[in-house]
Amino acid sequence: MASMSLSFYSSIILSPISKHKCFKFPNPRTQVSIFRVTRSAISYPPSKSTSPSSPSVVKKKHWKQGEFPGTSEKPSTRRTPIKNIKKRLDKKDIAKAWVNTVTEALSERVDKKQWLQALEIFDMLREQSWYQPKEGTYMKLIVLLGKSGQPHRAHQLFMTMIEDGLEPTPELYTALLAAYCRSNLIDEAFSILDEMKSLPFCQPDIFTYSTLIKSCVDAFKFDLVGSLYEEMAGRSITPNTVTQNIVLNGYGKAGKFDEMEKVLSGMLESTACKPDVWTMNTIISVFGNMGQIDMMEKWYEKFRNFGIEPETRTFNVLIGAYGKKRMYDKMSSVMEYMRKLQFPWTTSTYNNVIEAFADVGDAKHLEYTFDQMRTEGMKADTKTFCCLINGYANAGLFHKVISSVRLAAKLEIPENITFYNAVLSACAKAEDLMEMERVFNRMKDNQCQPDDTTYSIMIEAYRKEGMNDKIYYLEQEKQTMLTDDKIVSEPEDEILA
Template structure:
């Protein structure tokens, strides 16, 4: 796909900005059947043969109908039995959270308990998962298994519960399960995800001292990723040097993590040198490498470099995915290169790339920035017709666009969408709402946003306070409300320190 040379009008009258390709199914041709003709009447022997033949056909039809009827009855019976089993299992799993180890709870079905534990781990419901695990340990059939411990420790790390992860690690040892590389790595991840680098690096040293648990590329990659999230690039350099001394070569995941972090922080020289090192070490880039690189250059406005990288990655045999095209759309939209953005949309439509919520959000935001409210609303209606649920990002784009267009009624229509849905709102949405009301000089409504935030259990941050103070002062208002906002801003500043 050569994006650059294709031109495409990005306007409300554009004919090809229609439903996504996934909804465009080819209509199957219908063929008219010839009219049924009444068979000729026959008499004598020929007529008798014809009647016999018809009788046999009728018997076959009756047998077929009876067979189908029995199949339908059996299917309904099987369906009822299956539903009964499912309901019983769900009822059992529902009470597992409230039941405590003790009399009458030691002979629960292994499959039910394991399914309950697996579901809670997958949903990151760590408190409930630990209760089910405690119940499991009390069963007569329970035997310690290191794999279950590793899954639980990994879950606790994702939930930023490093102390509980350590307690579980110790319980695993107490039950006779010898720690292995995977369990140590899970605990290292738990500490590093929470920013507890002292404990994480101490564990790394313990692993080095244990011949059977030497850290591998996954252990280092997890630590590197956590350090990059904390913008501690010095620790990253130390870890990479440590890997070199140990003879551990970074893999594609390690390099992708580095490229993505360097790109997001604007460290393009380090990003490019990492990509070059990746190629020199014969570590093949993948679509994640391509997406991280394109996102870095595109978000910084380096469109020509982004396009050049896109062509080179494709020439190396890497196939773009939906995320790739979302990145291109977003980059072109923010650069106001609407013709190229339209070309990408046309290409996606032509080659049947189904739009995701991210695609819709990018396009809605682009139309909103361009001030094309009519087309933005059309895409939003299309999104709902495709049964793709809007999220907080969608609503932020709508509110920002309506604020710029000074459409007070339409800002309130977004709030009605919120009232009639279960969309989770964050402080960014409320900050957009505050700014939009300020732009249209609806200061009373802007002040009421604080009450709305309280209802939604969302605390105002420094941006909320600063934005509201700005619009009050622009209107020449410096009363008790502004003083309250200044005090609230000072409190938030202390909380952040």
């Protein structure tokens, strides 16, 4: 097995490719001031029918006859003690501190992509009389739900926002549309687009169309892309470089290289959407992911001739492509070239190298790379641990799979669907079906919805053991999950009809 050393100072000959320089409540409650006047210093004259037994009180007039009917007298009650005011102020400070703490907790859950806990905290905030809904909070939660594969909950939150008195905006609608796109619910996304077009102040913009176009190209529905381009032209919306890069990537993944070159030629002739380094990264990624190293290097040279300089992500793409093809010398050369040009190695750089060794079960170099990553203070992410788990599983070192899962928990690494699938796959390879089932149950307890890959891993593991009853129950559960998800997406009046 070919291997490499990742010493930062090793002398490795550069490859030819390295020769170049490279987001109000409608009736808010009225707040009552804690400061009140206990008694007025001005009082009316005593009544003439005062009882004779009443003690005579001499009152001193402050104004002349007819000027003002007031006299002064010593108040019969004392003013509110200062300590009571202090107590009220302390309560107010405590309330403010509570608000700040809960708000920070909400922000923390969003950052950690813990959508269920974030919604629970947000519901608690909404129950408070002092809380005022904010567009930014709803935006963050909708985006989080979209990234977490919860588009229907994102739509429910969107409707809650409207009930709370906030007006929808094009940005909020686009975030909701993106949530559907991320779950490949293109029909629902188009429904959001139609709803936007019917609202004068929520018209779709280039970002809306680019988001929907990306969803279409990812699903290889290029006929819909054409209709969206025509609609954009009718609205005088010009595609920008980001939009064109999305289409380029889609054509490349579909193997439509002629169409890809046509789009690229159009970009070169255009003055509005010239190709940029993202265009370069998109093209070389297409060929790199397909393992066509020669075409990747050819296009790299072409973009350099266009005057486009590479960036860190460009080199990461090259490293990833070389690693998948086990071309460790070139992979190492690019890394050394990055050092020479003072381009920092990033988490993605290390992930690509770790993944290369993980694919072939090279635990030794996998560990060495991970140790260097931590030595440099580089923060590992979910992909890092997915690669570690896959690598150790491929090497048959299942005890190290367990230690990696424990380390991920210690470092509070987000556990998403990819992470759980990696652990499930490792359990399947170890033929530990009981542990696989425990991981599967934990996954569902943590509100991480299984996907097709999840069920495929488990069904294949059961099939190897001839456990047809387990396969039957899994298939039934998958069908039930899809049915429940469909019900959630339907309006309540349709469900009750």
